[in-house]
Amino acid sequence: MKKRAMILCALMLFVATVFTGCSNSKNSGGSSGSSESGVSTGGNATDSGTEQSASVSKESKFTIRAGAWFIDERAHQVAFKKAVEDGYRKLYPNATIQWDITLGATYFDKLKAQFASDTAPDVTFYQSLDFAKAGNLMDLSNEPWVSRMTDAAMKDPTLSYEGKLYGAPGSGNVGGGIWYNQDLFNKLGIQVPKTVQEFLDACEKIKTAGKTPIALGFKDLWTANMFLMSWLQSYSFPNDADYGKKLYDGTVKFDDAVIQKVYQNVEAMKSKGYFNKNALSIDWPQSAQLFASGDAAMIVQGPWMPSSNKENIEKGGYDSFQIGFFPFMDEKGNQSLVLNSGTGLGINAKTKLVQESKDLVNLMLSPEIMGPWLEGEGGLPMLKDVDVKGTDPVIDTIKQYLGGGLTLPYYLSAFMSASASNAMVDVLTKVVSGVKFDAADLKAAQDAMDKDKATVVLPQT
Incomplete structure (x- = not known):
């Protein structure tokens, strides 16, 4: 299912509040921007798939649409929208930004339908290169902000397709890792584990103390995918840099011993009672409550956990604690983290407001707007001149791991079809439910990969 696949592959990300907008020019042959001043904003498509718009006066009255699935009513998101609106008003005093926001994965289904009917937003956040592959997004390779992108951003598989750049980077997200209650670890005398055995020993000590070692919220399947792919990351790439390509080529099979x-x-952890019993029936916010309350010592999530945990503690009236972080590992202590934006900011290839859309994207990427937004997101900058003032000391810990281990811009799932990734998650949830692991169950993932291999857009390696 497309909706499911979108969430499973992206890290992260994730909950939003909602406003939807309809195109003001559905019958004009393909754009979403509308002019209300009598000034033409249309043009003919060039060979590159972009459109040339007629000059719009700075005083023209028009509406430009911006789409996203994650901009909700949290303070930093509200501040982001206001800063964008205020900044754009200085460029175009009579312009209106219409925010086209829909909750979670539903947004991607809607966006796909909008592109098909020429009603998509002028500017949109996105997660899948399918949109670039389909010709929905404008080639932004020559935009001035490209020179500001970090090396990690330039390698981000969400942004580039066949040598062209179709999106600007959003928040720099550390792929799933293990967040832990540092105060509880200190109380129980637990050191940060570096090997799988040390990790299991820590879980046993936590369980003995009457706490749940790890809170899972696998009702949200993207959390199951994050858990699985994060652990596979440290087992595969540190030992074989070409492991993903081999999985794609078929020289490594989905029932490989590493996988x-x-x-x-996971089966061992389930059998020893290291997960919450309702792991498959609660969602990620509920699992986060278990963690914030102190009932669970660890949780596997993305970079939003420090701010989310602090908010959960305040709202729940729980005892405050310092949050810590460490990556998954293998038996030898190898570890690998993912760092990418996981989110592109692109422009509709058929927009009638070409320059106006480019100006809006450039504004959103300005240090004055991007910096504060990233602080609220708990994200790292993907633009060289954007400064993020991390207020939680765990951010320094994350940076140390990023600098001290193997950091890649993609998960192992980037080399799989979405259907294969989904099939692997199905096996994971089966094991978490208490069913004994059977390697033969991974045949479904191999079959899905063989069937849908052509849908895979390989990342730059």
Whole structure:
């Protein structure tokens, strides 16, 4: 299911509040921007798939649409919208930004339909290169902000397709890792584990103390995918840089011993009672409550956890604690983290407001707007001149891991079809439910990969 696949592959990201907008020019042959001043904003498509718009006066009255699935009513999101609106008003005093926001994965289904009917927003955040592959997004390779992108952003598989750049980077997200209650670890005398055995020993000590070692919220399947792919990351790439390509080529199969080992670890943890019993019936916010309340010592989530946990503690009236972080590992202590934006900011290839859309994107990427937004998101900058003032000391810990281990811009799932990734998650949830792991169950993932291999857009390696 497309909706499911979108959430499973992206890290992260994730909840939003909602406003939807309809195109003001559905019958004009393909754009979403509308002019209300009598000034033409249309043009003919060039060979590159972009459009040339007629000059719009700075005083013209028009509406430009911006789409996203994550901009909600949290303070930093509200401040982001206001800063964008205020900044754009200085460029175009009579322009209106219409925010086209829809909750979660539903947004991607809607966006796909909008592109098909020429009603998509002028500017939109996105997660899948399918939109670039389909010709929906404008080539932004020559935009002035490209020179500001970090090396990690330039390698981000969400942004580039066939040598062209179709999106600007959003928040720099550390792929899933293990967040832990540092105060509880200190109380129990637990050191940050570096190997799988040390990790399991820590879980046992936590369980003995009457706490749940790890809170899972696998009702939201993207959290299951994050858990699985994060652990596979540290088992695969540190030992074989070409592991993903081999999985794609078929020289490594989905029932490979490396992949089986992760499932066997999960089976062992389940059998020892290291997960919450309702792991499959609660969603990620509920699992985050278990963590914030102190009932669970660890949780596997993305970079939003420090701010989310602080908010949950305040709202729930729980005892405050310092949050810590460490990556998954293998038996030898190898670890690998993912750092990418996971989110592109693109422009509709058929917009009638070409320059106006480019100006809006450039504004959103300005240090004055991007910096504060990233602080609220708990994200790292993907633009060289954007400064993020991390207020939680765990951010320094994350940076140390990023600098001290193997950091890649993609998960192992980037080399799989969405259907294969989904099939692997199905096996994971089966094991978490208490069913004994059977390597033969991974045949469904291999079959899905063989069937849908053509849908895979390989990342730059």
